[in-house]
Amino acid sequence: MMNGSYSLGTGPEETGSMSNASLEYGPENRVSKRSKPGSSAQLQPSCCLSVSNISYSISERVGPWWDLHSFNKKRTRQILNGVSFHVNSGQIMGILGNSGSGKTTLLDAISGRIGNSGTLLGDVSVNGRQLKREQYQDCFCYVLQSDNLLSYLTVEETLTYTAQLALRQHSSLAIHTKVLAVMAELNLSHVAHTVIGGRVFPGISGGERRRVSIAMQLLQDPKVILLDEPTTGLDSMTANQIVVLLAELAKSDRIVIMTIHQPRSELFRVFSRIAIMSKGELVFCGQPGEMLDFFSTCGFNCPEYCNPFDIFVDLTSVDTRCSEREDATYNRMHQVTSSYQDSEIYQSMLVQIKQNYQRTDKLGIPFKSKESPGSMAKLAVLLRRTLRNLSRDRMGVLMRLSQNLIYGMFVAFFVMRLDNDITKGAIQDRIGIIYQSMGASPYTGMLNAVALFPALRAIADQESKDGLYQKWQMFLAYILHIIPFSVVSVFIFSSFLYWVVGMNSDVWRFLCFSAVILVPHMVGELLTLVLMGVVQDPNMVNTGVALLNVAGVLVGSGFLRSNQQMPTVFKWLSYLTFQKYGCELLIVTEFHGLNFTCTTGSKPQPGACLMTEGDDIIHQGYPGALDRFTMDFLLLYSFLPALVLLGIVSYKIRDRLVQH
Numbered sequence: 001m002m003n004g005s006y007s008l009g010t011g012p013e014e015t016g017s018m019s020n021a022s023l024e025y026g027p028e029n030r031v032s033k034r035s036k037p038g039s040s041a042q043l044q045p046s047c048c049l050s051v052s053n054i055s056y057s058i059s060e061r062v063g064p065w066w067d068l069h070s071f072n073k074k075r076t077r078q079i080l081n082g083v084s085f086h087v088n089s090g091q092i093m094g095i096l097g098n099s100g101s102g103k104t105t106l107l108d109a110i111s112g113r114i115g116n117s118g119t120l121l122g123d124v125s126v127n128g129r130q131l132k133r134e135q136y137q138d139c140f141c142y143v144l145q146s147d148n149l150l151s152y153l154t155v156e157e158t159l160t161y162t163a164q165l166a167l168r169q170h171s172s173l174a175i176h177t178k179v180l181a182v183m184a185e186l187n188l189s190h191v192a193h194t195v196i197g198g199r200v201f202p203g204i205s206g207g208e209r210r211r212v213s214i215a216m217q218l219l220q221d222p223k224v225i226l227l228d229e230p231t232t233g234l235d236s237m238t239a240n241q242i243v244v245l246l247a248e249l250a251k252s253d254r255i256v257i258m259t260i261h262q263p264r265s266e267l268f269r270v271f272s273r274i275a276i277m278s279k280g281e282l283v284f285c286g287q288p289g290e291m292l293d294f295f296s297t298c299g300f301n302c303p304e305y306c307n308p309f310d311i312f313v314d315l316t317s318v319d320t321r322c323s324e325r326e327d328a329t330y331n332r333m334h335q336v337t338s339s340y341q342d343s344e345i346y347q348s349m350l351v352q353i354k355q356n357y358q359r360t361d362k363l364g365i366p367f368k369s370k371e372s373p374g375s376m377a378k379l380a381v382l383l384r385r386t387l388r389n390l391s392r393d394r395m396g397v398l399m400r401l402s403q404n405l406i407y408g409m410f411v412a413f414f415v416m417r418l419d420n421d422i423t424k425g426a427i428q429d430r431i432g433i434i435y436q437s438m439g440a441s442p443y444t445g446m447l448n449a450v451a452l453f454p455a456l457r458a459i460a461d462q463e464s465k466d467g468l469y470q471k472w473q474m475f476l477a478y479i480l481h482i483i484p485f486s487v488v489s490v491f492i493f494s495s496f497l498y499w500v501v502g503m504n505s506d507v508w509r510f511l512c513f514s515a516v517i518l519v520p521h522m523v524g525e526l527l528t529l530v531l532m533g534v535v536q537d538p539n540m541v542n543t544g545v546a547l548l549n550v551a552g553v554l555v556g557s558g559f560l561r562s563n564q565q566m567p568t569v570f571k572w573l574s575y576l577t578f579q580k581y582g583c584e585l586l587i588v589t590e591f592h593g594l595n596f597t598c599t600t601g602s603k604p605q606p607g608a609c610l611m612t613e614g615d616d617i618i619h620q621g622y623p624g625a626l627d628r629f630t631m632d633f634l635l636l637y638s639f640l641p642a643l644v645l646l647g648i649v650s651y652k653i654r655d656r657l658v659q660h
């Protein structure tokens with residue numbers, strides 16, 4: 001059944017799942033003409049979707065920002081214009097149209113994923129019951145054009161985690177059974193234990209990835225499946241197999257609606273309904289056979305051996321290359337649209353929608369399975385999934401654990417061994433090491449987040465729209481997973497640097513040093529994650545975090561300019577930097593109780609031996625730092641929960657910013 005075989009003769013009539021075989025589909029659905037509206041004797045499919053008069057318009061600026069005159073003017077742009085259609089369970093509808101005709105926007109609109117930037121009008125109803133906007137996502141599943149999958153998980157693991165997020169209230173056995181069934185339905189059983197794969201290592205094929213994305217949606221038993229260009233990027237044969245597979249899924253009592261570019265002509269009769277869009281309008285929607293008849297009636301016959309999809313899409317597209325062509329093609333498109341709206345096909349579809357509204361024996365709305373687990377359980381699933389995926393990335397793990405160490409090696413190589421003699425850099429070298437340790441640690445954290453989190457963020461954007469969890473939960477799961485990596489990585493770094501260069505040889509002080517350095521490393525990663533909630537481009541986030549770190553070191557460390565000599569405004573600002581508390585702590589940890597020697601030689605430098613005790617350095621540069629030791633620690637560590645809270649707010653804001 002899933003072997004990609006299909007027959008040109010498979011008419012839409014054969015794809016229906018009506019309870020009565022004698023019932024006909026189509027304009028056909030003259031059922032509506034034969035039976036009295038609202039009559040309970042009238043047979044109804046187990047699910048029907050009606051879309052009535054969907055229009056979407058946005059207000060946009062006329063010109064770019066550098067042309068102020070036009071930038072200040074706004075115009076309304078109609079992206080969808082009065083789109084109506086009706087589909088029954090068992091049917092697969094293909095939406096065609098040239099680029100920019102509004103296919104994706106139509107799917108976004110009916111799946112409840114359209115932005116707040118425009119005005120959406122019209123109704124969507126299922127089984128004659130009008131849906132509220134917030135119900136769209138609970139009723140329809142939506143497979144996006146791009147596959148957002150975790151590279152290091154196997155197909156079965158991917159589906160199991162999705163099932164655990166969606167159906168946790170089911171037992172493990174029930175989830176396993178469900179995953180096996182969905183894999184069998186989508187012909188994925190043979191790759192169950194194969195990893196998804198990524199750019200740098202092989203995994204399943206492109207077509208299989210598409211099927212995994214579809215399978216993830218099927219776990220929630222949706223009655224209506226929407227797919228945005230599921231065949232894009234696939235070779236022609238694989239693309240055909242995907243469409244045939246979707247037709248099979250539709251036959252199992254589902255509605256499948258997909259947008260598609262340039263399908264092969266063999267698929268013509270695989271679709272139960274074909275819709276053509278142009279300039280935001282539905283130019284035609286009907287069965288394949290009706291399509292040929294309709295265009296023939298309009299005077300456009302499909303030449304023999306030509307692909308009807310290509311011919312009819314071209315015929316209804318507007319060519320904007322020159323104004324004459326644009327006028328001519330626009331008029332032709334309008335003529336076809338008017339003919340369609342006057343046709344029996346369109347009129348009977350409207351009757352069908354009306355009858356569904358008026359039925360007295362309406363079926364309920366088939367919502368997706370919604371037995372999702374509680375917040376903590378979802379967090380646990382996300383944490384397990386993130387850990388399993390990222391811990392299999394051998395190079396990634398190696399880099400994360402060794403990046404601080406490599407940096408520590410640079411410093412150690414440069415300093416070699418700390419001396420106790422002031423004239424041989426005893427003080428300057430120690431301050432230099434503290435400065436470098438505090439200043440550079442945030443960067444390694446930042447690099448980790450920029451390399452690893454964007455992929456997870458894209459998945460969270462999609463899965464939160466699918467109602468599996470909220471974006472901030474993915475953010476929290478990621479943070480929880482970085483704790484062991486950060487602790488180990490910083491501990492390796494500090495163990496090496498501290499003892500190799502010969503810092504204050506006391507185990508407690510070493511532990512304090514490690515505990516302090518952990519914070520800037522984690523703050524760098526957290527700050528990057530927080531900013532990635534509201535800034536889409538990771539490069540911009542990179543720059544932002546780097547600049548904030550530079551500013552923090554300047555204002556907070558007291559190394560470039562001592563705190564006492566700073567203007568008041570900078571003094572106040574320094575309290576907002578973690579570098580202030582971290583540097584104070586490291587100065588105290590290293591210098592407290594140290595006594596230096598001072599070899600003046602034959603030509604002593606004036607004032608070179610003024611301060612020979614570590615406590616003098618502390619009193620002069622950081623007065624009161626000894627008394628503030630515990631408080632500094634608390635304040636330093638308070639940056640972590642503060643950033644976590646900020647991150648939750650940031651990802652809640654992201655809910656409003658991102659539609660996919």
Ligand SMILES: Nc1ncnc2c1ncn2[C@@H]1O[C@H](COP(=O)(O)OP(=O)(O)OP(=O)(O)O)[C@@H](O)[C@H]1O
Pocket residue numbers: 058060079097098099100101102103104105106115117118
């Ligand atoms: N929020 C928006 N703001 C501005 N323009 C928009 C918005 N949403 C859609 N559009 C515009 O509406 C038109 C239709 O876009 P849509 O992505 O739906 O087309 P499409 O038929 O799916 O194209 P393609 O096949 O190339 O993906 C495009 O010109 C697009 O730029």
